[in-house]
Amino acid sequence: MxxxxxxxxxxxxxxxxxxxxxxxxxxxxxxxxxxxxxxxxxxxxxxxxxxxxxxxxxxxxxxxxxxxxxxxxxxxxxxxGALPMIVTSFSVTVLSALVATPFAIAVALFMTDIAPKNGAKFLQPVIELLVGIPSVVYGFIGLTVVVPIIRQIFGGTGSGILAGTIVLFVMVLPTITSLSVDALRSIPSYFRSASLALGATRFQTIYKVLLRAAMPRLLTAVIFGMARAFGEALAVQMVIGNAVLMPHNLITPTSTLTSQLTTNIGNTIMGTLPNNALWSLALILLLMSLVFNLLIRYIGKRGAIKS
Amino acid sequence: MTAILLTKNVHLSYGKKEALHGIDLDFDEHGITALIGPSGCGKSTFLRCLNRMNDLIPRTTVTGTFNFKGQDIYAPTTNLVELRKQIGMVFQQPNPFPFSVYENVTYGLRLTGHKDRQFLDEQVERSLKQAAVWDEVKDDLNKSALSFSGGQQQRICIARLLAVQPDIILLDEPTSALDPISSAQIETTLLALKNEYTIIIVTHNLQQASRIADKTAFMLNGNLVEFDLTSKMFTQPEQQDTSDYLNGKFG
Incomplete structure (x- = not known):
């Protein structure tokens, strides 16, 4: 018992x-x-x-x-005065996302709708490879290839927002592409059949149904790409010029929030104003990534397909 | 009655496996033809041949003649886009686009470049009335089509098809995902439409076929077993297989 x-x-x-x-x-x-x-x-x-x-x-x-x-x-x-860095950071972010988005969506459509078998088989590893390349390599290529070309064409030093945009374009492309692929794959195939059965061409189906139905998630993909571009430090630092000057055009040397941080954080003494000022830049970065996150959540919630 | 669509000796294979072994079916203009048979007998496959939806499935080969108003559906010169406007399809699962009701119904018209607001408004009202869903959605035309019930969604899909004024409406088990009340509403809608449109419906539901179809075709294992007036087939089937199927001995 x-x-x-x-x-x-x-x-x-x-x-x-x-x-x-x-x-x-x-x-x-x-x-x-x-x-x-x-x-x-x-x-x-x-x-x-x-x-x-x-x-x-x-x-x-x-x-x-x-x-x-x-x-x-x-x-x-x-x-x-942090305005030059804030302006430059936003410029490279927005420009690179703007340039990368059409390419990313085109590649994603190719992989999901135009050549779902062979296209995806070939492009998937390419995209994964692009993600895996360390940012210092991108920066190095930017420094040795992109910057001299810009210097030849436009004169000046070659460093600046344009060089930063080009390097970041390659870096955010795989992010936006793979998220766009997910977005397009999540569209049920019966939307495609419905559209085709109504006499739509493939292009009309893509343009009027797929892109529209996937829009919230495609926007999320772009914002993810922008968050990555905004936070990228090393590759940008190598091509941006690192002069804290207000950018007057796309090819003058300037500096982003991140590049200023990586360049100078080791050269200042903890507790002094120069050091604290850098931490303030970091705080701006942190707040911005918070904003990006909130945007993603907001768009995701609003655009969820109700069924 | 004149036949609008004639098919002869239709064979279809998925890869090496033949799914249809020579089907001959003629469809009369205006009226409802039902295709019945057990699962896997090829009735949906046959239906999808008629507006070439099988083209989307890789490694599918179709042979035989398909004559639609004197025109060969599978001729290389056939304009697929035009064909699918004339022979529209409603699917098993209600599949409205995740847009508003108005945009769903005007989708087909906008594809052809219609932009005149008044014309679109008229067509939306006409189509939704024909599909017998106007009274339920008229105050919510700007609401997402996905916010309605399954039966309403299916009728919105029918309206979306009617807006482009097809000659033939193909329905692939349109009520199998719906409750009995919604199914009955779809049936009433189809009966009202049969004077203006040629309707070909695939159904699992024998009672449904007997209620609405003028003619019924019974298919088994990729063959057409019997094709006759519904009233005759359900009372005096000629083939033993048909009789057995209608009496529930298999299927």
Whole structure:
């Protein structure tokens, strides 16, 4: 009797294993949450120090065009105007996404609708290969091939937004393509049959049904590509010119938020204004990736096909 | 009655496997012809030959003559786009596009370049009325077609087809995914349409065939067993196989 009682009252082996498994996964989740929160806290505290302890005006930080954190201007204010980097970052991001999107969607359509068998068999590994190439290699090719060509054609140094756009175009192309392929594959084939049975040509079906039905997810693909372009540091740093100057056209040397960070973070002393100013740039990057994420979620929710 | 579509000696193979072994069927203008038979007998396959939807399936070969209003459907010169406008199809699963009802119904017309708003409005109203779904959707023409019930979606699909004014409407088990009430509404719709259109329907439901079809064709294992007036076939079938199938001995 006592034997049965103690057996029933104590947890079984299965339930002990269940608790053990749950403890492990909760611990891992807690560790990751802690990590994310501390990264956010660290970047935010460093990034905000520019405004709290160094008393830089937020507006002048976002709109100023002079970047020389080590020196003071005529009025005794530190020269930390991040506008040139913000403008350049957005320019290369938007331009590269604009250029890459038509190519990406064309390749995706080729793989899903025009040559679903051989096209996909051949292009899938090509795209995976493009993703796998390290960004320093892209940057190096940009530096040794793209920049000299631009220099020959347009004069100047060759570095600048144009070179950055070209390098980023190749880098975001596989991202946008593979997500577009997913988007188009998710369109049920009966939409295609329905359209063809109504007398639509293949092109009309693609243009009027597929692209339209896949639009929310295609937009998501583009935003993913933009997020990648916005955050890319190394390859851009190698071709952008790294002069913190307001870009006047596409071929003057300039600097993005990321390239400024990689170039200078090792040359500043923790806790000083030049260092804090760089953390402020990092904070802008962080906030922007948050915006990209929210956009993706918003579009995904609005565009989900209800059935 | 004159036949609008004549088929003779139709063979079809998927790769090496022959699915249709020589079908001869003539379809009268205006009226409903039902194709019945057990699963896998080739009735849907045959139906899909008639507007060349089988072209989309790789390694399919079709032989035989298909004469639609004096024109050979499988002639190399046939304009597929024109053909599918004249011989439209409604599928088993309701498949409206994820757009508004209005855009669904005007899809076929817009393909041919119709842009006049008033003409489109008239056609939308006419088609939806013919498909007997106008009263249910007229206040929600700008709502997504996917927000309606399955039966309503299927009738919107029929309306989408009627908008391009086809001569022949092919229906591939249009009610098998629907509940009995929606099915009955589709049947009423088809009966109302049969004076203006030639309707060919594949159905699993023998009662449905006996209720709505003027003529019925019974197919078995890729062969046409019997083709006659529905009233005659359901009361005095000539073939033993037909009789057995109608009496539920197999299938």
């Amino acid at each position: 006592d034997d049965i009682q103690s057996k029933l009252k104590s947890p079984s082996k299965a339930s002990r294993e269940d608790i053990f498994g749950r403890v492990i996964s909760y611990t891992c989740i807690a560790a990751i949450i802690l990590l994310v929160v501390s990264i956010l806290y660290f970047i935010a505290s460093r990034g905000l120090a520019t405004f709290t302890s160094n008393h830089v005006n937020l507006i002048s930080f976002l709109t100023g065009q002079e970047w020389n954190p080590g020196a003071l201007d005529a009025h005794g204010h530190p020269q930390v």
